[in-house]
Amino acid sequence: MDILAIIATTLMAIVSPAGAVVDTLAEDALRDQIASAEELYVRIDNVPNYQILSGRIEHAQVAARGLYARQLPDLRVDAIDLETDAVDVDFAALQRGELKLDEPAQAALRLRLKASDLNTFLASPIIQDWLDTLSFSLPGSGAERERSRYGLANPSLEFLDGDRLRINVDLNDQVMAETLEITVELGLDIVNGHRFALNNPRIEIDGEEAPPQLITSLAEGASEELTLRRLEDFGLTARILAFDVRNNQLDLAVFARLEPDSPFLQRQPDPAPQPDSEAVPSPR
Structure with a gap:
């Protein structure tokens, strides 16, 4: 179930605006959380807007197509549509480039995987x-x-x-x-x-x-x-709401809850670049 944990926690991590106060900056922060995405849309709703300065996000929507997670760069996720409940983050930590939750975060997401990508x-x-x-x-x-x-x-x-x-x-x-x-x-x-x-x-x-x-x-x-219960030891509760196989693709609807002390909130560092002397040219 480690692979499921990586996928689920990557999806939860992308709801943070990482200090952004507008949709464009939130999208930039999201792109920094993933390896790549062919299409990406982010919308953050806050009423009143100044609440984001205290770290509260009333509602966030994320839609991505052709997404690759940092932890699983070989897995292409055909489509993700995610909506969060209110999220409380440590705004000061976000300004330092850290993701910390003041309260558990909850999200509902729809996930589509194609057989060819799998x-x-x-x-x-x-x-x-x-x-x-x-x-x-x-x-x-x-x-x-x-x-x-x-x-x-x-x-x-x-x-x-x-x-x-x-x-x-x-x-x-x-x-x-x-x-x-x-x-x-x-x-x-x-x-x-x-x-x-x-x-x-x-x-x-x-x-x-x-x-x-x-x-x-x-x-x-x-x-x-x-069983997704294995993830609960790591502060992640996930439940499958719908499961559908058709047209050689898998569609999932999932509810997820991430605890503030979950080790999955610790972002993995980028791989260290290889020295030029060790680089091996690709065969032609």
């Missing part, structure tokens, strides 16, 4: 590094050492009708030096707004139906892992 992200090093941390054993293996025998690689995703997904991934057997093609087709149900439950999952391994015990193991493991 597949680009799935091919990125950050996903493969995460897959490399996973350890598991197949049914019947028994021995603990079997948990490091298998690895996953080359994931891809396809959105299907009926709010269903098809996931393809290679299962590498490190002992036998073999690779098996895994296809998982499933639906996703939202339980209590925070947990994804697998609906009628089907698994094929090299074109053969997987045994029922493997499907049961997958469903139980996913139910434990795919």
